Amino acid sequence: MIAPNDTRAHGRDRVRRRLIPAALLVCTFLACLAGLGAARAAASPTVIVATRHHTSLAGLRKAADKVQKQVAAIDNRLEVVVEAWDGAQSQLTTIEAQLGQIRLQLAQSQTDLGQQQAVLGSHLAWMYKLGDYGLLDELLTGGSLTNAAARIELFQRVSQQDHQLRDGFLATVGQVDALQASVAAKREQAMAVQQQIDTQRVTIEDQLAERQAILSGLNGRIKTILNERARSASLAAGRLGRAALAQIGTINGTAAQVGVVRDALQFLGVPYVWGGASPSGFDCSGLVLYVFARYGVSFPHFAAAQAQMGTPVPESQLEPADLVFFGNPIHHVVIYAGHGLIIQAPQTGDVVKVSRLSDFEPPTACRRYLLNLP
Numbered sequence: 001m002i003a004p005n006d007t008r009a010h011g012r013d014r015v016r017r018r019l020i021p022a023a024l025l026v027c028t029f030l031a032c033l034a035g036l037g038a039a040r041a042a043a044s045p046t047v048i049v050a051t052r053h054h055t056s057l058a059g060l061r062k063a064a065d066k067v068q069k070q071v072a073a074i075d076n077r078l079e080v081v082v083e084a085w086d087g088a089q090s091q092l093t094t095i096e097a098q099l100g101q102i103r104l105q106l107a108q109s110q111t112d113l114g115q116q117q118a119v120l121g122s123h124l125a126w127m128y129k130l131g132d133y134g135l136l137d138e139l140l141t142g143g144s145l146t147n148a149a150a151r152i153e154l155f156q157r158v159s160q161q162d163h164q165l166r167d168g169f170l171a172t173v174g175q176v177d178a179l180q181a182s183v184a185a186k187r188e189q190a191m192a193v194q195q196q197i198d199t200q201r202v203t204i205e206d207q208l209a210e211r212q213a214i215l216s217g218l219n220g221r222i223k224t225i226l227n228e229r230a231r232s233a234s235l236a237a238g239r240l241g242r243a244a245l246a247q248i249g250t251i252n253g254t255a256a257q258v259g260v261v262r263d264a265l266q267f268l269g270v271p272y273v274w275g276g277a278s279p280s281g282f283d284c285s286g287l288v289l290y291v292f293a294r295y296g297v298s299f300p301h302f303a304a305a306q307a308q309m310g311t312p313v314p315e316s317q318l319e320p321a322d323l324v325f326f327g328n329p330i331h332h333v334v335i336y337a338g339h340g341l342i343i344q345a346p347q348t349g350d351v352v353k354v355s356r357l358s359d360f361e362p363p364t365a366c367r368r369y370l371l372n373l374p
Contacts, residue, residue, distance in 0.1 A: 064225040067214060074211045075347045078204060079284075082274040083331040085200040086285055087302040089275070092193045094300075099186040106179040113172045120165050204274060208348065237353040241268045244341050244354045251338030253320035256295055256371035260321035264291045264335050264343045270352045272345050277301055282345040282352055284333050288323060291335065296372035303333040310367035318366060324357065325365040336366075 218226070245265055251258060264287065273281025277289050285303040292299055299306050307325045318324070318336045326332040334344040337354065345352045 060219075060221050060225060063219070064222050064229070067218060067222060067226060068229075070214055071211060074207055074214075078207050078211075078274075078348060080327070080329070080331045081200055081203050081207065082283055083285065083303050085197060085204060086275060086283065087300075087304060088193050088197045088200060090300040090302045090305065092190060092197065095186055095190045095193060099183065099190065102179055102182050102186060106176065106183060109172060109176045109179060113169070113176055116165070116169045116172055120169050211348065237355065240341060240354040240356070241265070244337050244339075244343070247339055251320045253338065254371070256373050257319060257321040259373065260291055260295055260335065260371065261337045261343070263294060264337070264352075265354075267291075267352045268343075268354065270345075272348055272350050272352070274348065275301075276345075284345045287343075287345045287352060288333055288335060292369065292371075294374050297369050304330040306333060307365045307367060310369040313366050313368050315363055315366050318357075319368065321371065322366055322368045324360075324363045325367070326360060326363055328364060330364050334360075 215223075244261075248258065248262055248265070251261065253261075267279060267282065267287065270279060271281050272283060273286075274283050275286070276282045277286030279290075282290065285299070285301055285306060288303075288306060289299040289301050297309075299309070303325060306323065307330050310323070313319075313322060315324070320336060320338040322336045324334050324336055324342060326334075332344075332346075334342040334355075334357075336357070337343050340357050341354050342357050342360075343352065343354055346355075
């Protein structure tokens with residue numbers, strides 16, 4: 001007979017034996033879930049910050065800082081690729097213009113060749129009709145020596161003309177061949193640049209999607225903090241813009257320099273659009289291209305190429321309408337507006353705005369350009 005205490009102990013042992021396998025199963029299941037979550041996190045290209053509702057305000061701000069750093073890193077990469085895309089587009093435009101000129105030259109050369117062929121053919125037909133009627137026959141049957149001398153001069157001229165026709169024809173044939181080869185080479189070059197453009201476009205679109213994924217996956221409270229920061233930054237930029245407009249009459253510069261700054265300030269608030277170079281949307285080099293065109297400066301749509309033009313100036317001697325370039329390789333350009341302010345089209349999600357030059361890293365280059373009043 002089992003004592004009551006022994007019975008209770010025996011019952012607890014049976015319950016324990018049943019619970020241990022169940023607990024092991026639960027632990028194994030939870031471990032699998034944790035492993036799956038870790039695998040998904042490792043496979044994800046971007047860490048999307050999320051928090052629980054009871055997170056402190058300090059924790060939320062720290063998470064918001066992390067998101068801003070993630071987005072800023074993507075924006076920096078985007079700016080480099082966008083400028084590379086702009087550079088390839090500019091290169092393609094140049095190649096296509098060169099190809100057009102070569103084709104015009106080729107068409108003219110082919111017309112010249114056709115005309116030379118007609119003249120040469122007529123000349124050869126006339127020579128054929130002469131048959132064996134040569135210079136000696138002309139001399140023997142020509143009559144006076146005076147006429148013979150005239151005929152000698154005639155035959156010399158015919159011979160000289162024959163050589164000129166032949167040499168000119170062969171030269172034009174060579175020119176046509178060279179131009180056709182040049183057209184083929186330029187066409188291949190254009191195709192290679194177009195492929196580069198397409199690859200960069202895919203990269204830009206992928207990075208824009210990554211950026212959007214971060215913002216779309218945010219905790220609502222973090223999103224609120226980021227929106228408040230964005231509004232604050234927009235208000236600060238608006239104050240700087242109004243200050244720049246108010247100070248336009250006080251900046252030291254020529255009429256053309258002041259005109260460039262005034263024109264650029266007209267586009268405050270225009271959205272950033274990669275590849276944009278019109279009042280419907282600008283990127284950094286597109287804004288510069290559009291504004292300066294009115295003052296006689298023909299820029300390529302590529303910041304690095306713009307930095308190779310004009311005259312270098314030290315940062316300490318900047319004047320209104322000078323351009324300031326950043327990055328290595330160069331991938332951002334701004335317009336100096338005087339009083340330590342710059343006008344820029346900064347990045348995706350932003351607008352043309354006024355900023356302080358002192359908020360930037362030391363510039364890579366500063367340039368001044370010869371301006372003409374419209």
